[in-house]
Amino acid sequence: MNHILDTLLVILLLSCFLLLGTSRLAAAVRMTAVQGFMIGLLPLAIEGGEIRLRVAILAALIAVLKAGVFPWLLMRTVRSAGTTHEERPLVGYGLSTLLGVAAVGAAFWLDSRLPFSAEAHSKLVVPVAFSVMATGLFLMVARRTAICQVLGYLTLENGIYIFGLAIVSGIPMLVELGVLMDMFVAVFVMGIAIFRISREFDHIDAAQLTSLKG
Amino acid sequence: MTLLLTALVVWIAGGGACLLAGRNRLVAATVGSSTAILGSVLALTGLVVGLRLPVELPWSMPFGHLALACDGISELFVAVAAVVTALAAVFGTGYLRHAPDRKPFGLAWCLFNLLTASMVGVFLAANAVFFLLAWELMALTSFGLVMFDHEHPGVRRAGVIYLIATHLGTALLLVMFLLLGCECGGMLDFDAFIAGGYGPEVAGVVFLLALVGFGTKAGLMPMHVWLPEAHPAAPSHVSAVMSGVMIKTGIYGIVRIIWILGSLPSWCGWALVAIGAVSGIGGVLSALAQRDLKRMLAYSSVENVGVIALGLGIGVLGLDARNPAMTTLGFAGALLHLLNHALFKSLLFLNAGAVRLATGTTELDRLGGLLRRMPWTGNTFLIGSVAISGLPPLNGFAGEFLIFLGALTPLLDPAVSGSTAALTGGLTAAVALALIGALAVACFVRTFGLVFLGEPREAARAEAAQEVGRSMCLALLLLALMCLVVGICAPLACLMVLEAVQQLAGAAQLDLDTTRFLEPLVFVSLTALAVIVVALLLFVLRRRLLRGRIVEATVTWDCGYAAPTARMQYTSSSFAQPILRVVRHVLTAHKRFAPPRGLFPAQAAFASETSDVYEERLYRPLFKKIESLLGRLQWMQHGKLNYYILSIVLALLALLAWKMR
Numbered sequence: 001m002n003h004i005l006d007t008l009l010v011i012l013l014l015s016c017f018l019l020l021g022t023s024r025l026a027a028a029v030r031m032t033a034v035q036g037f038m039i040g041l042l043p044l045a046i047e048g049g050e051i052r053l054r055v056a057i058l059a060a061l062i063a064v065l066k067a068g069v070f071p072w073l074l075m076r077t078v079r080s081a082g083t084t085h086e087e088r089p090l091v092g093y094g095l096s097t098l099l100g101v102a103a104v105g106a107a108f109w110l111d112s113r114l115p116f117s118a119e120a121h122s123k124l125v126v127p128v129a130f131s132v133m134a135t136g137l138f139l140m141v142a143r144r145t146a147i148c149q150v151l152g153y154l155t156l157e158n159g160i161y162i163f164g165l166a167i168v169s170g171i172p173m174l175v176e177l178g179v180l181m182d183m184f185v186a187v188f189v190m191g192i193a194i195f196r197i198s199r200e201f202d203h204i205d206a207a208q209l210t211s212l213k214g
Numbered sequence: 215m216t217l218l219l220t221a222l223v224v225w226i227a228g229g230g231a232c233l234l235a236g237r238n239r240l241v242a243a244t245v246g247s248s249t250a251i252l253g254s255v256l257a258l259t260g261l262v263v264g265l266r267l268p269v270e271l272p273w274s275m276p277f278g279h280l281a282l283a284c285d286g287i288s289e290l291f292v293a294v295a296a297v298v299t300a301l302a303a304v305f306g307t308g309y310l311r312h313a314p315d316r317k318p319f320g321l322a323w324c325l326f327n328l329l330t331a332s333m334v335g336v337f338l339a340a341n342a343v344f345f346l347l348a349w350e351l352m353a354l355t356s357f358g359l360v361m362f363d364h365e366h367p368g369v370r371r372a373g374v375i376y377l378i379a380t381h382l383g384t385a386l387l388l389v390m391f392l393l394l395g396c397e398c399g400g401m402l403d404f405d406a407f408i409a410g411g412y413g414p415e416v417a418g419v420v421f422l423l424a425l426v427g428f429g430t431k432a433g434l435m436p437m438h439v440w441l442p443e444a445h446p447a448a449p450s451h452v453s454a455v456m457s458g459v460m461i462k463t464g465i466y467g468i469v470r471i472i473w474i475l476g477s478l479p480s481w482c483g484w485a486l487v488a489i490g491a492v493s494g495i496g497g498v499l500s501a502l503a504q505r506d507l508k509r510m511l512a513y514s515s516v517e518n519v520g521v522i523a524l525g526l527g528i529g530v531l532g533l534d535a536r537n538p539a540m541t542t543l544g545f546a547g548a549l550l551h552l553l554n555h556a557l558f559k560s561l562l563f564l565n566a567g568a569v570r571l572a573t574g575t576t577e578l579d580r581l582g583g584l585l586r587r588m589p590w591t592g593n594t595f596l597i598g599s600v601a602i603s604g605l606p607p608l609n610g611f612a613g614e615f616l617i618f619l620g621a622l623t624p625l626l627d628p629a630v631s632g633s634t635a636a637l638t639g640g641l642t643a644a645v646a647l648a649l650i651g652a653l654a655v656a657c658f659v660r661t662f663g664l665v666f667l668g669e670p671r672e673a674a675r676a677e678a679a680q681e682v683g684r685s686m687c688l689a690l691l692l693l694a695l696m697c698l699v700v701g702i703c704a705p706l707a708c709l710m711v712l713e714a715v716q717q718l719a720g721a722a723q724l725d726l727d728t729t730r731f732l733e734p735l736v737f738v739s740l741t742a743l744a745v746i747v748v749a750l751l752l753f754v755l756r757r758r759l760l761r762g763r764i765v766e767a768t769v770t771w772d773c774g775y776a777a778p779t780a781r782m783q784y785t786s787s788s789f790a791q792p793i794l795r796v797v798r799h800v801l802t803a804h805k806r807f808a809p810p811r812g813l814f815p816a817q818a819a820f821a822s823e824t825s826d827v828y829e830e831r832l833y834r835p836l837f838k839k840i841e842s843l844l845g846r847l848q849w850m851q852h853g854k855l856n857y858y859i860l861s862i863v864l865a866l867l868a869l870l871a872w873k874m875r
Contacts, residue, residue, distance in 0.1 A: 114874075143856075
């Protein structure tokens with residue numbers, strides 16, 4: 001039983017609830033930053049005692065990107081877009097949190113049906129990964145602002161990353177760097193997109209994009 | 215083989231070097247054309263030296279080796295590609311000198327060289343994955359070249375139609391190769407394909423896929439619709455390469471598949487004869503109805519590809535009847551006609567380019583009387599026209615003559631007259647070929663007459679017209695000379711295709727004593743020589759008779775009118791009208807007619823336009839239907855991002871549930 005790892009995973013789970021329950025965009029971005037930091041620490045926690053240089057560098061890189069650069073970019077966008085709150089979410093915050101709880105339950109049930117846990121580093125890894133992924137997908141579906149959808153995307157990515165950690169023993173560096181690169185581009189593009197949306201339409205409400213359909 | 219590989223490297227490297235030239239016209243043309251010619255010379259030397267060691271290079275691609283091999287079939291096609299692209303490059307240096315300054319010349323020459331390399335790659339590939347890669351590279355580079363004048367909406371439309379057509383064709387080829395691969399235990403090398411045995415059903419399916427997939431590239435009717443759009447849209451030296459060589463890659467594919475499958479059921483020969491007859495007759499009739507020189511040439515390519523398909527059909531029927539004469543004559547005729555068509559069709563397209571440079575248009579109804587102003591272009595066009603009409607002493611005659619002989623073999627040879635398939639197929643082909651030949655003569659008489667004879671229909675254009683530059687004349691002259699030489703030395707030219715024919719027959723375990731069947735070609739040569747001698751004699755006689763007499767020059771078109779105008783001449787539609795009237799049920803012309811009214815009519819107008827039957831009656835309704843069917847799914851495109859993501863989530867959950875069932 002790896003206590004540090006379990007602690008990190010529980011914090012991740014809790015951050016998901018906070019993401020689901022908050023209406024303030026700045027708080028949500030901050031919560032994603034916390035999540036990113038935890039994700040960065042995960043490889044270190046898995047490695048346990050001896051920490052190799054390669055893993056340390058990778059962990060640092062992930063932490064800097066996910067807890068530093070991305071949130072900074074998004075914060076800037078939030079400030080320049082002039083929107084501080086998610087105003088009319090498609091699913092309310094209370095209901096969202098309840099659904100989050102249901103998702104965690106479902107994730108544990110799913111874990112019991114799947115043959116992954118045997119090789120995982122902790123019993124919690126797979127269920128937490130599933131819950132984080134579900135949270136990300138839910139945020140993308142149930143929120144209107146483009147910022148929240150980007151946050152949902154990042155959360156989904158985090159979930160996939162945790163899942164990868166759970167399944168693959170040791171981290172293939174190249175794959176990891178590939179994922180990071182991918183995300184960096186994605187956030188960059190989305191940042192620009194949000195900026196454009198807010199400049200052209202005076203809001204960052206993705207629901208208004210309906211006028212673009214053919 | 216080393217020389218061939220070096221040629222490939224030269225083409226590719228030359229293409230890369232052209233990119234560095236950017237928009238600099240002179241540098242791009244110099245680098246591009248010199249590497250194109252150098253590559254061609256290397257490739258031709260390689261073919262003459264003729265060391266054929268198959269090459270296989272390691273390549274990190276699933277199922278793919280970089281396998282290249284050169285056999286009799288490849289050799290013929292590589293030779294054609296090398297000759298035509300080199301001469302087109304010579305013409306291109308002069309042709310592009312007159313293009314606007316802001317054009318990306320470096321890119322154009324890069325694409326030209328890559329197109330050459332990819333075509334040769336297609337001919338040399340011995341692995342299906344490598345073949346398809348070269349095939350796609352060929353499609354993309356030629357698309358880029360078609361779009362050279364992309365600021366015209368018509369050119370953009372042509373490019374899109376071409377891109378769609380070529381990809382639909384390639385999709386079928388992918389299925390075909392996978393099917394062959396499945397039959398051969400997962401191997402995608404041509405060696406494995408030919409070693410495998412195929413049941414009649416599999417062979418039939420593969421053959422049909424090849425006929426439609428490769429037929430799209432070859433421009434067989436009814437898959438030809440992209441051809442009359444894309445070929446006129448490209449710059450003329452590119453049209454020459456596309457029509458002369460690129461559509462032959464489709465024929466190459468069909469020949470390759472006949473070789474791989476070995477013995478085919480007789481209906482395959484029938485299918486080739488039928489599609490050949492349809493393309494040939496349909497192509498030449500459509501050509502007759504065109505009002506644009508390059509469009510007309512494009513339709514004439516459809517016709518000639520049809521003639522080649524007729525020959526291949528006769529060959530396949532001969533294989534089925536196990537008759538050496540029919541097999542040899544059919545295949546040899548088809549391949550010889552392919553070689554000939556590459557020469558005269560590229561010549562004619564280059565001529566069209568010269569006409570366009572000199573007058574600024576290729577519309578037949580705006581030209582006329584150019585022969586006196588552009589003697590080189592006009593006379594080489596005349597040679598090309600005679601050749602394409604299949605008249606001696608030029609090269610077009612030899613190929614069609616062989617196909618004729620092959621088609622009539624079942625009538626003459628008691629050994630095969632029992633086979634109904636061979637008899638009816640042969641007769642159909644013979645009748646179709648006769649009709650095609652006659653219509654082709656009408657078509658080119660019309661074209662030559664409209665463009666080069668008579669009085670200029672638009673005086674200003676003709677006044678400004680002058681002969682094109684030296685490099686362009688050189689390319690025209692060399693091609694015309696080759697048409698003549700191949701016509702006179704038909705038996706020697708036929709030796710080039712014999713090895714390919716033997717290879718095709720060998721794949722079906724049929725031994726051929728090919729030379730015996732080619733004796734008629736000696737008569738072709740003799741006829742050609744006789745025609746030339748008689749013509750020279752007549753010329754000398756005329757000179758002698760006219761000596762000492764006064765020769766007056768007067769207007770070409772007078773008709774006894776007091777004040778004749780150029781508008782009284784035949785127009786493109788009036789010349790073709792008697793023939794097109796006969797086929798009006800097949801080939802509908804859209805007419806606008808405002809007849810003269812009253813005793814002193816002031817105004818009257820007539821205009822006719824013939825559109826492509828297949829495009830109008832088959833493809834447009836088909837694509838409309840598909841569009842309306844897909845339109846019913848438009849409720850799914852509601853534009854709400856959240857619901858899109860939700861549908862993805864639901865699909866993923868459904869998959870998960872299905873998996874955990």
